[in-house]
Amino acid sequence: MSIHLNSFVLADPKKCIGCKVCEVACAVAHRSEEIKTVGNMDIPVMPKLYLVKTADVTMPIQCRHCEDAPCANICPVFAITQIDNKIIINEESCIGCKTCMIACPFGAIELAPAFKDGKPVFQSLLTFDSEEELSSKQAAVASKCDLCNDRLNGPACIEACPRQALTYVNVKKEKQRRCTETASKTGANIKNLIV
């Protein structure tokens, strides 16, 4: 049996300048209609990767598409599944319980307000009191990087980053690359040492 490891997108904090272009590109890529200018964004920008800034590092954080995905394992309604080489959330069946959000060791899952065709999606029954009337409650669904599942050119964030800080990690190839690099760097030295 050959093992196909899931790929994922990884940022290089040495290159990332924190401009958030990746977030914008991600949000745009996940709209059903093509959007080119800001005036057409009629719903909030809801990316599936999150730029994080700490005192020492700046980089976006996104789903690692874990092999034994804790989010998928714990989802009570089986909304998270492995499809092809990706861990995918089915937003239609998500009930917004946030279990996956807590289970994710990286904080790669967000609960995002639901929209359809630019309009908020409301829950069918649940209401809340606001200004002396009962209002419907907007649905919220789990949302995370899907490696731009429906996009021909692959992850939009990688393409958009003006600093080429993001790479698509193909785990097998990456491991090979590192092994070869180590061999050529240190191999010669070791050879000398032994002889």
Add this chain to the structure above:
Amino acid sequence: MVDKDTDIIKIDAELCTGCRRCAEVCPVDAIEGKQGTPQFINVEKCVMCGQCIQICSAYASIFEEYRTSREDKLRERNMPVTLEEPIFAAYNIGDLPKVKEALTNTEAFTMVQCAPAVRVAIAEEFGMPLGSLAPGKLAAALRQLGFNRIYDTNFAADLTIMEEGSELVQRITEGGLLPMFTSCCPAWVKFVEQEYPELIPHLSSCKSPQQMAGTMFKTYGAQADGVEPDNIYSVAIMPCTCKKFESQRPEMNTDGYQNVDAVLTTRELAYLIKEAGIDFSSLPEEDFDKPLGMYSGAGHLFCATGGVMEAAIRTAYELITNEPIPNVNIQYVRGSQGVRRGVVHAGDVKVKTVVVSGLKNVVPILEEIKKGNADFHFMEVMTCPVGCVSGGGQPKVLLPKDTEIAYKNRISSTYRHDEEQTYRKSHENPEIKAIYKNFLGEPLGHKSHHLLHTEYKQRGYCK
């Protein structure tokens, strides 16, 4: 000395991540701050071109909490609170409240002008493809919004050519100061005033088309409609954030009347249209009003780099030779390179021209002039990357990869619109002929000088 008026472009310190991409595009190094910390703008250096607004991608996220609410941020920026689009760290202070008030004030007679770059881009904000040409819908939208007269900056661009072309011919034939610089781009004018005050006399004394239109509204336009200049509220729709600054300059006042009372950017007009619930894409095609809304293809070209030059050549050639120009399409001034040099052979006269887009590209040429090495007659300068179509007030393209195609499409719409016009040369515009015959007299005459020309001044900030 800091001018309060120059505080138009701002960076929201709560949203700015300090990536400094804005500092990379700023042509005058006015954006200061350390990498990774909020940036701030040195208002004395800033020429208000708004290129930082165009590039900034640090937006207010719904997943984060800010000290200032979205509503308050929108209010600070003078944007409608009902607006749905995301807001970014770099922004300009808008002028919608003033314009809305004028539109509801029954005493005010509102006249609006629309810059050429607006009609090749505004449709983008309503889901139409990048660079869609929409002059008719634009006129219809302005009419539905309740403006009393829908006039056009393109008319004034034709007027600018009459005055500026004559000024150039006069400087060449009568030995005036050369090279002469265009003065349509307010950011460029401010740059000369603060960084190269010794070169101020090279600037054409012409007001920009925006200001010429404003002056005409409160004189000729007032006469045409039988209204008192006092009651006229003059609004300009511009692709440019710096036009707000230009309109407030004390030099842009004629006989006690400020030429332009308020400037909206293309984006601000889109907000207004959305707020009014107008469905832009399905609007009928309507015309601009006469007399100050009629234009030639040449006037329309002002929005692309090389456009003022091309329009000027079409007219200057005929002024010098008294013959029609063999080919109205002057290809060598077009294009996107930062500097384009060329020569026009008009009979025995050789006019050497330089077209510059991107303010940074002009510095070596200005140094050349200071050393006395300039060998050309006329220079057009536009601060923004490919002229006004890429201005700071234009629809903001979401992703860097799309800017090139947006600019390309806006430019090709510009040339297409020129080709669609009955008149392609400013001096052939019948309303231009009429205004000189009935009102102004002749170019550079006493009246045109009083109304259409101005002076520039050295600014407090000097390097």
